[in-house]
Amino acid sequence: MDEPAISVTGLAKSYGEIEAVCGIDFEVARGETFGFLGPNGAGKSTTINMLCTLARPTSGSARVAGFDVVAERDRVRRNIGLVFQDTTLDNYLTAEQNLRLHAELYGMPRETIAPRMKTVQEMLQLWERRDSLVGTFSGGMKRRLEIARGLLHSPRVLFLDEPTIGLDPQTRSSIWSYISSLGREQDITIFLTTHYMDEAEYCDRIAIIDRGKIVVLDTPEALKASVGKDRVQIHTDDDEATIAALRERFGIEARMAEGVVTFGVAEGEQFVPRLFDEWDPAHPPIRSVSVARPSLDDVFMSYTGSTIRDAEAGSTDMMRNMARMMSR
Amino acid sequence: MATESTVPPTPAALASGSGSAPAHEIPGLHVPSRSVRGELRAIRAVWRRELIRFSRDRLRILTSLVQPFLFLFVLGTGLSTLVSSSTHGVSFRTFIYPGVLCMAVMFTAMFSAASIVWDREFGFLREMMVAPVRRSSIVLGKCFGGATVAGFQGVIVMAIGPLVGVHYTLGLALEIFALQLLLAFSITAFGMMAAARVTQMQSFMALMQMAMMPMFFLSGALFPVNKLPAWLGVLNRIDPLTYAVDPMRRAVFAHLDIAPLARRALDPGVTWWGWHVPGLLEAAVVAILGLVMLAVAIAEFSSVE
Numbered sequence: 207m208d209e210p211a212i213s214v215t216g217l218a219k220s221y222g223e224i225e226a227v228c229g230i231d232f233e234v235a236r237g238e239t240f241g242f243l244g245p246n247g248a249g250k251s252t253t254i255n256m257l258c259t260l261a262r263p264t265s266g267s268a269r270v271a272g273f274d275v276v277a278e279r280d281r282v283r284r285n286i287g288l289v290f291q292d293t294t295l296d297n298y299l300t301a302e303q304n305l306r307l308h309a310e311l312y313g314m315p316r317e318t319i320a321p322r323m324k325t326v327q328e329m330l331q332l333w334e335r336r337d338s339l340v341g342t343f344s345g346g347m348k349r350r351l352e353i354a355r356g357l358l359h360s361p362r363v364l365f366l367d368e369p370t371i372g373l374d375p376q377t378r379s380s381i382w383s384y385i386s387s388l389g390r391e392q393d394i395t396i397f398l399t400t401h402y403m404d405e406a407e408y409c410d411r412i413a414i415i416d417r418g419k420i421v422v423l424d425t426p427e428a429l430k431a432s433v434g435k436d437r438v439q440i441h442t443d444d445d446e447a448t449i450a451a452l453r454e455r456f457g458i459e460a461r462m463a464e465g466v467v468t469f470g471v472a473e474g475e476q477f478v479p480r481l482f483d484e485w486d487p488a489h490p491p492i493r494s495v496s497v498a499r500p501s502l503d504d505v506f507m508s509y510t511g512s513t514i515r516d517a518e519a520g521s522t523d524m525m526r527n528m529a530r531m532m533s534r
Numbered sequence: 535m536a537t538e539s540t541v542p543p544t545p546a547a548l549a550s551g552s553g554s555a556p557a558h559e560i561p562g563l564h565v566p567s568r569s570v571r572g573e574l575r576a577i578r579a580v581w582r583r584e585l586i587r588f589s590r591d592r593l594r595i596l597t598s599l600v601q602p603f604l605f606l607f608v609l610g611t612g613l614s615t616l617v618s619s620s621t622h623g624v625s626f627r628t629f630i631y632p633g634v635l636c637m638a639v640m641f642t643a644m645f646s647a648a649s650i651v652w653d654r655e656f657g658f659l660r661e662m663m664v665a666p667v668r669r670s671s672i673v674l675g676k677c678f679g680g681a682t683v684a685g686f687q688g689v690i691v692m693a694i695g696p697l698v699g700v701h702y703t704l705g706l707a708l709e710i711f712a713l714q715l716l717l718a719f720s721i722t723a724f725g726m727m728a729a730a731r732v733t734q735m736q737s738f739m740a741l742m743q744m745a746m747m748p749m750f751f752l753s754g755a756l757f758p759v760n761k762l763p764a765w766l767g768v769l770n771r772i773d774p775l776t777y778a779v780d781p782m783r784r785a786v787f788a789h790l791d792i793a794p795l796a797r798r799a800l801d802p803g804v805t806w807w808g809w810h811v812p813g814l815l816e817a818a819v820v821a822i823l824g825l826v827m828l829a830v831a832i833a834e835f836s837s838v839e
């Protein structure tokens with residue numbers, strides 16, 4: 207019973223030349239909500255696929271709900287619920303038919319199926335639409351139905367691969383309220399992936415994953431505290447000259463992030479007056495300055511050297527992602 | 535199929551079954567360990583999904599009737615003016631009817647098998663693949679579903695038999711029904727086997743077209759299989775569809791009241807090195823091929839990640 211819900215040691219997966227996941231270790235305690243945060247192509251989905259027995263690890267091992275993902279596939283499968291990154295619903299069946307098929311595949315005792323279907327559909331506010339074809343559902347409703355389906359057989363561990371991608375902010379926050387209430391009220395462990403920083407804040411702990419490696423793993427608060435710096439961004443007409451000026455005059459290593467000169471300092475508010483006092487008229491004039499408290503973006507930046515959006519912009523997966531979002 | 539009898543529910547299952555306070559139920563108890571009953575339920579669930587989807591697809595039922603009608607009434611009627619001298623008074627339409635029935639079943643079965651390619655494309659295959667049941671149950675359910683759908687289509691084509699001079703007795707109807715169901719199953723198994731490897735819809739359809747057309751033309755659906763030039767005779771005997779068309783034609787002709795000469799000319803039966811292959815053996819050939827392909831399909835789906 208004290209065994210962690212998920213424990214992973216040296217887990218790796220390569221597809222030919224590509225090392226999608228290169229040796230990761232972590233543990234997730236029972237009842238915890240654990241987030242995997244990383245840019246496109248970081249290896250998040252690959253990790254989930256290995257944990258849910260759909261992909262065989264190249265090396266390393268993992269246990270989920272107390273069972274080995276390679277040797278005890280079936281037991282793992284019986285104990286997990288899954289929401290994949292791309293929808294896996296049958297559009298030509300009604301919501302209820304989708305759920306019933308799932309219940310049959312998972313061999314749920316017959317007499318529990320109907321009440322349990324009602325429970326999950328009510329919880330995710332789908333009860334009124336239970337007889338509609340899934341093809342007529344909006345993206346948010348489909349996502350909710352998938353979560354309902356993942357919960358139907360009362361799994362011990364629920365995997366959510368980017369549960370809110372492509373949804374509007376309102377739907378995102380409502381899905382998050384379901385997820386957090388799940389973690390609180392039921393003894394269920396949640397493993398999720400996201401590349402929205404604000405969503406990672408909902409997790410008990412997060413791991414930042416970049417190019418197949420876990421860069422850092424801690425609670426969101428501890429991570430933010432570890433950065434300990436405010437983020438300052440300066441707009442001028444000449445970014446190159448500005449970076450050079452910051453280096454000479456203040457000894458600060460600034461870099462470009464999201465198209466703006468960006469750097470971290472311990473006390474942002476006190477730094478700004480000093481900046482203007484000492485800014486040489488020969489330097490390009492400052493158009494605007496912004497100061498922000500450390501966020502997970504800064505955590506990401508300080509550990510990986512780029513912001514998550516920049517990491518994604520450089521990735522060819524971006525196109526795939528956009529296509530996916532538009533097709534929703 | 536699984537029986538409807540209920541197992542005694544565990545106390546925990548009952549407690550959560552009441553629908554109240556799911557907060558303190560013991561998670562994971564809803565999914566029992568793997569059993570024959572569980573596999574049968576999975577097979578039936580997958581099978582039922584195919585039927586639900588088919589019943590929603592009225593257009594497909596209709597469009598797949600176009601081809602048999604064209605063959606029977608356009609090609610059949612047109613050619614009968616040309617071949618009437620050599621059919622000994624038997625309508626050419628009656629002659630090609632068994633072959634056309636096989637073709638209709640074959641194409642429907644192929645489309646049914648194609649649905650697994652769509653399932654992969656739209657992700658639903660993953661939902662089935664990750665379920666705690668054997669992959670073989672998923673493949674079997676798909677295969678039975680496809681065969682049922684194709685068999686249903688076959689029944690519709692069976693129903694137009696009287697229009698082309700095939701008048702059913704109960705025995706004949708049952709015989710034809712069983713044969714076409716067998717064919718439906720084997721072709722679906724063939725499609726599933728191909729779908730395990732070919733993941734793109736266009737390639738799958740092209741491949742199927744490439745396999746189906748020669749199979750149909752070589753099978754003797756449109757001509758008697760004796761007196762063929764040697765090369766065509768060999769190809770005809772290799773073609774699996776031959777062994778579905780021939781027993782069906784035999785059954786139909788057994789119920790026609792015609793001269794022995796006409797029977798010998800139009801329904802000569804398939805021979806292996808001069809030996810007349812009995813109908814039951816022909817059906818067995820179709821069945822065994824189907825089972826072999828099903829086994830290959832199961833093996834392939836079980837090994838993919």
Ligand SMILES: Nc1ncnc2c1ncn2[C@@H]1O[C@H](COP(=O)(O)OP(=O)(O)OP(=O)(O)O)[C@@H](O)[C@H]1O
Pocket residue numbers: 221224225226244245246247248249250251252253291401523527
């Ligand atoms: N089946 C596959 N065959 C080959 N390469 C693969 C396969 N699946 C994933 N990859 C590669 O593995 C790497 C990690 O992919 P993965 O899908 O795990 O990323 P991700 O973190 O989920 O990204 P995203 O945010 O875009 O979903 C990528 O470079 C990807 O191209």
Ligand SMILES: [Mg+2]
Pocket residue numbers: 250251252291367
């Ligand atoms: Mg992913």
